[in-house]
Amino acid sequence: MGGAKAALMFLPSAVAGSMCLWQLQRMRWKEGVVQEAQEAMQSPPEDVFTMDELPRFRRCTAAGTYDHSRAVFVGPRPISFTLSRAELQDSGMREMLSTPGAIKSGYLLIEPLTHDKSKRTVLVNRGWVPPDWKKHWREGVSAQQPQGRVEVTGVAQGSEEPSSFVPRNEPDRGNYFWVDVPGIVSF
Incomplete structure (x- = not known):
């Protein structure tokens, strides 16, 4: 029974470690994509x-x-857009610390x-x-x-x-x- 408990205790650490490695690989890939885009945009x-x-x-x-x-x-x-304080008041929405603006739907x-x-x-x-x-x-x-x-x-x-x-x-x-x-x- 002791070995099974130890394996169960190790499992969350192994999952967390593999998720960490996956995130690091994804970050490196994303940085490469961003660099590729920046270089292409300079041309x-x-x-x-x-x-x-x-x-x-x-x-x-x-x-x-x-x-x-x-x-x-x-x-x-x-699409999100920023409202002025007056537009925000006219819209009837409450101002909040995290209110970046408003969102509209379109195509x-x-x-x-x-x-x-x-x-x-x-x-x-x-x-x-x-x-x-x-x-x-x-x-x-x-x-x-x-x-x-x-x-x-x-x-x-x-x-x-x-x-x-x-x-x-x-x-x-x-x-x-x-x-x-x-x-x-x-x-």
């Missing part, structure tokens, strides 16, 4: 339409025309941008938009977006990796919960 932007492959975190420029008819809204996604707007000459297309994440945009996109919000040739600068990114809690995308219903580049392109 001048390159024309995305002249690149054969998009390295991650690479600053890129793209010039072309948005296809507003193929816009995709990914979300819902939260990421993803649109194809097609190069005028080569006809190559890239997806551009145009950023967070309010939920009304998705609801009223076809009725007129899209008409208020940039028309004709535009030039954008951004950072190359691929698909997101959804957690097990994120539902599957439903392209046929227009519901995208995570950025799936091949899935968005094929639809």
Whole structure:
């Protein structure tokens, strides 16, 4: 019986030690990713339409025309913003020590941008938009977006990796919960 008790006493220490090692490995990996991103961001932007492959975190420029008819809204996604003291009082929320601001729900707007000459297309994440945009996109919000040739600068990114809690995308219903580049392109 003494050996079993000793093993049970040792088990929590072994689990805690392995978790500590895992956290250290994860920290080193994350530091490497951050360093890679910082180095890539120091480079001048390159024309995305002249690149054969998009390295991650690479600053890129793209010039072309948005296809507003193929816009995709990914979300819902939260955005936090800071309220002034007056706005906080007007909102009816109580000020707390940890109140960093407020959170709104919306979507990421993803649109194809097609190069005028080569006809190559890239997806551009145009950023967070309010939920009304998705609801009223076809009725007129899209008409208020940039028309004709535009030039954008951004950072190359691929698909997101959804957690097990994120539902599957439903392209046929227009519901995208995570950025799936091949899935968005094929639809």
